[in-house]
Amino acid sequence: MPSPSTLPDAGPRHDLDLDAATIPRLVDLMATGRLTSVELTSAYLERVATVDRLVRSVLFVHPGALDQAAESDRRRARGEARGPLDGIPVLVKDNIDTRGLGSTAGSRALGVPPTRDAELVVRLREAGAVVLGKTNMTEWGNFRSAWSTSGWSGVGGQTHNPHVLDRNPCGSSSGSGAAVAAALAQVAVGTETNGSIVCPAGQAGVVGFKPTRGRISGDGIVPISTRQDTAGPMARHVVDAAILMSVLEGRGVDYAAALAADPLPGARVGVWRRAGLDAGADAVFESAVEVLRRRGATVVEVDLPHQARIEATGLPALAAEFKHDLEAYLRTRPGVPRTLRELIEFNEADPVELSRFGQDLFFAAEKAPPVTDPIYLDQRRTATDLARRSIDEVMGAHRLDVVVAPTNGPAWRTDYAGDPAGLGSSTPAAVAGYPNATVPAGFLGPLPIGASFLAGRDADVAVLRFAAAFERAAPVRRAPTYLPTLP
Template sequence: MPFPSAAPPARAEADPRPDLDLDGTTIPELVDLMETGALTAVELTRAYLDRIATVDRQVRSVLFVNPEALDQAAESDRRRAGGQALGPLDGIPVLVKDNIDTRGLGTTAGSRALCVPPSDDAELVGRLRAAGAVVLGKTNMSEWGNFRSAWATSGWSGVGGQTNNPHVLDRNPCGSSSGSGAAVAASLAQVAVGTETNGSIVCPSGQAGVVGFKPTHGRISGDGIVPISTRQDTAGPVARHVVDAAILMSVMEGRGVDYAAALASDPLRGARVGVWRRAGHDAEADRVVEEAVDVLRRHGATVVEVDLPHQGRIEAIGLPALVAEFKHDLEAYLATRPGVPRTVRELIEFNEADPVELSRFGQDLFFEAAKAPPITDPTYVDQRRTAVDLARRSIDEVIEAHRLDVVMAPTNGPAWRTDYAGDPAGLGSSTPAAVSGYPNVTVPAGFAGPLPIGVSFMAGHGADVTVLRFAAAFERAAPVRRAPAYLPTLP
């Protein structure tokens, strides 16, 4: 099969609805419009297809458009007309990161080596289809989840090239769910699915100025997802509104939990929020965090200054553990995909022979993975066990000691210029929740000029509803998100 084109798709056949505020409208509002007959799923899908065909020429976040999208939307309209709508996601266009198996539609993990699409859906894609969602297409990503080279540039893949930050186009979208974050910010779909090993949902969401939720590990099935580490990876929702992220989360999890229903109450008054400032990395981020602290206090929360310990040790032993897991888990996944390389060594050889793959950066992590020990190795076992234990303690002990409901921290600093010299070691706070497997959600909190900065809310194991409630309350208290301006560069 030839490589699918990463060029923007053809313009939608019919004119979109000019009266639709795609940026500001939530899924519940769209459902109300469709229930009253003021909007159809076909009209909504066409509106998003039109934006992909036009706006995405600048952003380059969508790899493949589903040729069946309008047919899926028409089926949704027929169900609704017959009083048989499948729920709040029925007829809602969703983009899916291109490391998630979607039958007949991409799933390259950004690599030209995975040119044969899978024949089956990942379990979470099956849940989207069963809920009536319109699978609109697949989003670009940092190739192999940013795990091919320590000098990789976020948002670049051999299949899709470079995704741009829609707020300032020469700035980086972060990764690895680069396309999902940028596409949602640019209103190219109502919601998108991302995946995270460490920061790959929250960082691109923070830099795009949208909501990104990394749930407790294991809440969403990892079946059919190209892995880095099945012990740490998880899919999660990306959205412009917390309520939309909650609705998508309920469907992807598939356990009957109504996350959106829990958002109505206000948890801020009387709450105790730990603030892990990560101060000194970026003055603009420090300012946004201080403004967020003021918001919490004005709405009745008690703010407690905290520091999460053990971070240096977690990072030092976490990476070699991931390298071992990557080799084991990726090769197990590749065995499910006919017509593609079977081992990390074969991927290295493919890249060396390909004219595109090594054009921007190398594959040093692949070389490390090829010689990594098996996951039965005692050193690896101790690294993974210790990293998880320290990450959990870094959150649990601070929450217990200060009687906290959640911990808030800056998600990101202002996006850096994309220059293919490797991503800078910038501000971030994702590691404790990522390695522990605990929930973490980012929500827009402010701007450094035109560049968004988010804050994250994290808590202990299974506290998914709690962190979403705090994110929703913060969103209501500080509605700072705005649509991107697509500036070519900073003034």
């Protein structure tokens, strides 16, 4: 088993548990001279070099990471620190353009790195963050095949769940979730179309926040659908996710400051159980609901309607959007294929790309109608409208402040037979473009289960506040132990 997540060597001032440390704690240590960004970055780089041999979540390490950290230390010494993210190591999902570094979306077809940074990477650099490297992901955001296996890419191979290594990390932001859980960086950036932030966060036992779509720029991100995609923070602590969110959004909202208030006493919380799909997860979720009751919330049992029709209209809409939006993105990248047809042909000729699963969704997207087609337009309109109604109308009818649901069931064994259908609650907020925050709720043996808090458009502060209040009331998260398999 890897060594505990502590900073190496050099005496008592380095007696810091990386797993437990929050950004505010690290900022305090750096401000008072007890820690430098170079020391912190070196500690995370050491863990990437050792622990990640088991997890395989980091694709690329930035060769200038320590130089970035040293510059942060010089700024701080001059009294010019740029804010709470200055000097903090951040990992970025590999579908986000990062100048000269990876940005493959997991595909060997995108082997030529981009020449510019995505807007959110620009914001990270302006905030003084140390861009530590890029995380593995499910290739093409899990949109190459209906039989794909989460966490696998042609570039990085298979990422493992750090709690039990033969279990799956879930979702396309699999590397970001696993890396944060394994304390390979302080925070990470993921992206979601439907579940790809919250599911990996849930199964890795960390915090994931999918914000209202449009709050974070999608510029320079390999898309599935610009009508549904968003980036978002992943962290071990809600306060860290909130700090990262403020930087990624860049509009001056101090999400961390909003977390101090406790919204639970007197709140009306809708409980969408999704029960019966996994008895063990049901029991963990019931314990989470009981925590809300004890903290003074009024619990209201609800069901979010229209789910079957949302899925029936949403998937074909995504196929049309994928072809249109991906080809628009590819035109911004020198040296890579320009069309979906060229990507299909690349995969057919490549010795690795089709070794685990096919590209049936690529074929479906190639045949999809243009985004001006009336049938497509009706599908997108229907899916988005029903997803918004499923949340807005239920919250309005019951006078709810937030809805809580189980994020995930226990992680399944990775077997390359495709991801199984299982417990999840991401679809309404994902298709509606509404905020969704998951926080650890408990464990089934060594496997984490998350609870998701969701609400209407632009209720991002409220959703994070409920997630933080639950985290304080039920501090159940624990560091992974890297078991090879279930005992």
